[in-house]
Amino acid sequence: MMTLVIGGSGSGKSAYAENCLIQMAEGKKKYYLATMQVLDEEGQKRIERHRRLRSGKGFLTIEQPTAVQNALTKMEAGEKTALLECISNLTANEMFAGGKIWSGKSVADRIIRGIEQLKAQLSHLVIVGNNVFEDGMLYDETTMEYIRTMGSIQTALVDLADEVVEVVAGIPIVHKGQEV
Amino acid sequence: MKLIIGGYAQGKLNYVLKRLSSRSYQVWDGEIPEQPKQMKTDLDTLVIINHFSCWVRKCIEKGGCPEEEIICFLECYPDVVIISDEIGCGIVPMEAFEREYRERTGRLLTELAERAEEVERVICGIGQRIK
Numbered sequence: 001m002m003t004l005v006i007g008g009s010g011s012g013k014s015a016y017a018e019n020c021l022i023q024m025a026e027g028k029k030k031y032y033l034a035t036m037q038v039l040d041e042e043g044q045k046r047i048e049r050h051r052r053l054r055s056g057k058g059f060l061t062i063e064q065p066t067a068v069q070n071a072l073t074k075m076e077a078g079e080k081t082a083l084l085e086c087i088s089n090l091t092a093n094e095m096f097a098g099g100k101i102w103s104g105k106s107v108a109d110r111i112i113r114g115i116e117q118l119k120a121q122l123s124h125l126v127i128v129g130n131n132v133f134e135d136g137m138l139y140d141e142t143t144m145e146y147i148r149t150m151g152s153i154q155t156a157l158v159d160l161a162d163e164v165v166e167v168v169a170g171i172p173i174v175h176k177g178q179e180v
Numbered sequence: 181m182k183l184i185i186g187g188y189a190q191g192k193l194n195y196v197l198k199r200l201s202s203r204s205y206q207v208w209d210g211e212i213p214e215q216p217k218q219m220k221t222d223l224d225t226l227v228i229i230n231h232f233s234c235w236v237r238k239c240i241e242k243g244g245c246p247e248e249e250i251i252c253f254l255e256c257y258p259d260v261v262i263i264s265d266e267i268g269c270g271i272v273p274m275e276a277f278e279r280e281y282r283e284r285t286g287r288l289l290t291e292l293a294e295r296a297e298e299v300e301r302v303i304c305g306i307g308q309r310i311k
Contacts, residue, residue: 008268010286042276088272134187135270143271168266168301169185169286169293171310 002119003177004161006129006154012170013128014085015053020165021083021126022057028123029080032059033071035089050085059083065093067110069117079123084115086128087157091150101142104149112156119160127161129154181254183296184263184307185289191305192263193230200226210234212253227257232264236285240277247288254295262296264289 003020007013021030032054038044054061064071068084075082084090094107119125132150139147158164163177184192193207205226212229229235239246254260268286273279293299299311 008266008270008286009272010268010283010290012286012290042279131269132271133269135267136188137270139271147271168310169183169299170290171293171299173310 001124001163002161003124003126003163003165004129004154004157005126005165005167006131007167008131008134011167013130013167014050016165016167016170016172017083017085017126017128018054018057018059021081021124024124024126025081029076029078030057030059031071031075031080031082032061033064033068033082033084033118034061035065035068035084035086035093037065037089037093065089066097067114069114072118072121081124082118082122082126084118084125084127086130087111087153088130088132088150091146091153095146095149104145104152108149108152108156111153112160115157116160127157129157131166181258181292181296182261182298182300183289183292184261184300184302185266185293186302187269188265190302192302193228195300195302195305195307196228196261196263210238212250213257226259226261228261228263230263232262233267233285236288237281240281240284246284247291250288250292262292264292266301 001024005013005017005020034047036043036047038047062071062074068090071082090111091107094110095102095104115125115127130150132147138144158176161176164175166173166175184196186192197205203226204224205228207228207230210231212235213227236246239249264285266289267282273282293311296311298309300307300309302308
């Protein structure tokens with residue numbers, strides 16, 4: 001079972017995604033796959049805010065900035081669930097991995113294959129995606145390639161997902177499947 | 181309180197005005213009345229705050245606290261319509277201030293949605309009741 005949660009900045013999508021996994025985990029292990037790399041103090045604060053939100057909810061954190069399928073080797077045997085947060089960081093990390101710029105196609109293929117492996121091994125997977133598509137701005141070619149890649153990844157994830165929920169001002173809007 | 185959200189230029193204000201029937205109203209554009217208590221003299225008039233996100237920007241620029249100010253305003257004047265652009269659906273801005281503005285506006289709208297009796301999302305002039 002896989003749920004994709006999308007939304008804009010500050011929309012409350014993370015809090016929704018956490019609660020979604022907590023409801024579905026039913027006592028199974030809950031892993032939090034963290035993709036964000038700390039580059040500065042602002043990033044550190046962002047991570048701390050997310051940790052505060054998660055604290056006391058029983059998540060086991062795995063830092064996995066690239067190659068998300070490798071998180072499976074860090075998990076214990078038995079039934080388990082995971083929250084992968086988020087596609088925008090993961091896409092940026094994969095696109096600029098090792099100081100190179102990888103093509104959008106190769107990045108999308110890697111990420112989608114990784115997520116397929118996660119989905120196959122977990123009883124429930126919740127993925128936080130991001131709506132980065134609606135500011136109407138024209139950016140440099142690398143950023144445009146990044147936006148297109150995010151779009152192709154999330155479109156593919158919608159096909160893989162059993163449920164797709166958009167969070168708007170904290171309110172869930174179901175686009176695919178049934179809300180839990 | 182009613183909250184109307186949607187993208188830029190989606191006809192949000194018109195959407196609200198068309199549904200007002202004959203009630204008198206006043207539109208505050210990118211600002212909130214500074215002395216809400218004085219406005220209680222005319223309770224029949226509906227107060228509409230348009231371009232709420234612009235007010236948030238100005239408030240942060242002035243070093244104010246939009247989170248506290250809007251709650252304070254709503255306590256004095258609970259029967260109000262707040263219209264705001266949704267600004268969080270884009271690429272993370274390069275400038276720290278823009279990131280802060282975007283994030284705080286998103287969280288504020290989430291807080292307002294929580295308090296609102298009704299939330300509508302307007303796309304191309306079409307409203308969708310989401311709460």
